[in-house]
Amino acid sequence: MRTRNISLLLLVALAALDRSHGGNHSSRAKRELLVRSKRKWVLATIELTEEEPGPYPRIITQMTNDKREDDHEFRIRGMGVDEEPLGVFSIDKNTGFVSVHRSVDREEHDLYHIRFEVLDRITHERIDRELAFDVEIQDINDNAPIFSPRHIEADVKENTPAGDLEVGFKVTDADLENSPNSKFDISLTSQKPKVPKFGLKHTNGQSVRLTFEGCFDYNKMKKYEVILTAKDHGTPPLSSTAVVTLNIVDSNTHPPTFKKNQYRADVLESTIKRDVLRLSVEDKDTPNTPGWRARYFFITGNEEENYQLETDPETNEGILSVVKAKDYEKTTLAHLQIGVENEEPLFVCKGKSSGAVTPPPPQTVSVAITVIDVNDPPQFDKDLVKLYVKEEEEPEKLLFTPKARDPESDNFRYVLIEDPAHWMTVDEETGQIKSTQKMDRESPFVDKDSVYKVTIGAVDDGKPPATGTCTVLIHMADINDNTPKVVNKSAVMCGNKVNKVTVPVKDTDHHPYGGPFTFSLGGDDDAKSLKQRWKLDPASGEEVGLVSLKPLPYGNYFVPLVIHDQQGMSGPDTLEVIVCDCGEADVCPGKVPISIGFSAAAIGLVFAGLLLFLLLLLIITCQCGRKAFSHIPIEPDGGNQTLINYNQEAGGAACEALPMHLLNSKNGAAQTDGLKKDTRKIYHPDSAVDNSVKRYNPSGLGMGWSTLPGQGRRDTVGSFGGQDVYSTWMTKGSNSNREGYLRHQQSLSVLSSQQITNHIQRKLQTIEGNHNEPIKDAMDRPREFADEGRSIGCQSLDQLSLINLGDDLEFLNNLGPTFNKLGNICHQAIQDVNVQM
Structure with a gap:
């Protein structure tokens, strides 16, 4: 890298020297030569070692330009600058020094391509063509070979033969390919236990497979651990390991x-x-x-x-x-x-044997x-017997005589085990099978193949008895014993759509006693009208078609038919044809399946009806148990207010007794309840009331009638057994009775029209009795009532609660025409009559 930097500096120096001595023309010619040669060219390739410790930033090269001596600046772009990875390289825009800011990894990027530009410092416009240089990353041995996977756990059967195992690894090294840093060796470092011996087999340059020699023994060792090592050729060499765990699975190595x-x-x-x-x-x-x-x-x-x-x-x-x-x-x-x-x-x-091993x-x-030895059952010559008979043959016919034998005894009997239709009988001694009644092939006990199954048995006299069985299959031949019938007895004809109905016909007999059938209209008495109304089309086949010859009123029609089978056997049958308006459907409205259900309103009406019924029942019960009226708010009559003792009665009607007399008390008593105030003072006249049975004597009684304005009437009874009787009736609903020292004041509310009617009838009888007329009807005479024992317990009618009614008498206006008529008659009689008794 140092040599390349010196060459770059010499090139820059020669360019500057040429510019100072050669003048503008030579410089311009050189630039034109460079421009013509290539549009963009690379100054040099800069080498940079990966993972250098620094310090950073560090200058790696300098960029120069011969266009201008000043007023320009430098700029670089590309990988490591403004492209990923960002911030690796930078340039001093004034001096052109290129610096690296951190260590680089060759395994991430092995080459950086950077573009170099010279710009005007003021306008920031490019004053020269774009150049480029590459930064090549030099590899070092910083990656060890890696196993993939690092750990393998596998199950190996005990009976696995020696050789290759299905356990393999792949090893890779990320350093520069085909360099000492990326070349490696794989070896088996250790194994536990030592037997059997494991080895490695290279399948290619980067993969290995585990092998072994010998046999596994599950009873001695159930688990093995093998360690592998991969080591490269770099300086210094790097290595890594992998672990193999083998779990031995037991196999069949021991015979039972x-x-x-x-x-x-x-x-x-x-x-x-x-x-x-x-x-x-x-x-x-x-x-x-x-x-x-x-x-x-x-x-x-x-x-x-x-x-x-x-x-x-x-x-x-x-x-x-x-x-x-x-x-x-x-x-x-x-x-x-x-x-x-x-x-x-x-x-x-x-x-270690080389030949085959035989287990x-x-x-x-x-x-x-x-x-x-046990008791053997009798044996039949044939366990299965097939018989062929005709159906409907006469009973008592011998069908079959079985043969059975018992090797241990000759004493056995025949029994019938299975006969579902009870058509057979078996002779106990001979085993003869006879029919007891006619057999019908169409019976439900005969299967679809026209076979009736019977099972008979032979039972010996051993202890315990043994039974042998024989199955008899009776195949029944069909005869023509059934007439054809329509399958559906009724059919729907939509009169608004069609004029024909088709109904299938069935005959339970088999061919040739079944269909196809021929059809005709029956009804000899009404054959002419039938033919005018109906026609059969088709008149033969497996189903009958009935056609109406003219429009028919909606309703039900019964059409008699005569159906013949292939053998000419016929039978009458009747088809009900329902003619109706089906609307858009194909079923009469009346024939639509009915779905029964209750709406909310219907359920409410049902409950309302039940409540009304219970209310009526309650009213009847209450009226049956209420106290009879002893006072009505009408014009008073001159009835007798005498107290009469009838002793005791037993067994009377529980709810019909109407106590019209006052209770007896020698000293007097006062009684008050929450509904009415009843104050009674009772005095016993010597001749009027006695413990013995008395007769009612109307003689000696006198009654005067007077009317008080705004108060009602005042009645005075002359005498009764030496005592004066005064009776005063008030229109406000109170009754005051005076009899000697007795005064009875009572306030009641009227309950029902029936009670008022009963009260009026009693008053009328009293008036008639006070007229001094002869008693014509025996029922009007006073009666003697003997002591009939202790009365049964009955709730006093005085205890009934009438507080809710009060003294409201408005209901008297709605008692019905029967009562109104009777009330008017009685009212008129009471006003006009003044009787002295």
């Missing part, structure tokens, strides 16, 4: 061995049984691996395939089962030779099977 040399087992004759015997083995390989799992197989003794071998996946035991029954009369003792091996082939290490044969064991 039986724990016993011989096994014995007992099996019952003619018996299929699983898990008759279990065979145990030992294996030193890792459990639950293919090299440990055992596979058992028969060598000899199972030529008839009576036995089966399976492996228990949990215990690795061999399970011997009987899959085909053995006959004691043929075999009493069976000898089996059984071998065992692993699922994975056995691996034998070759070692040892599988281990075997002998098994003795003793067959125990």
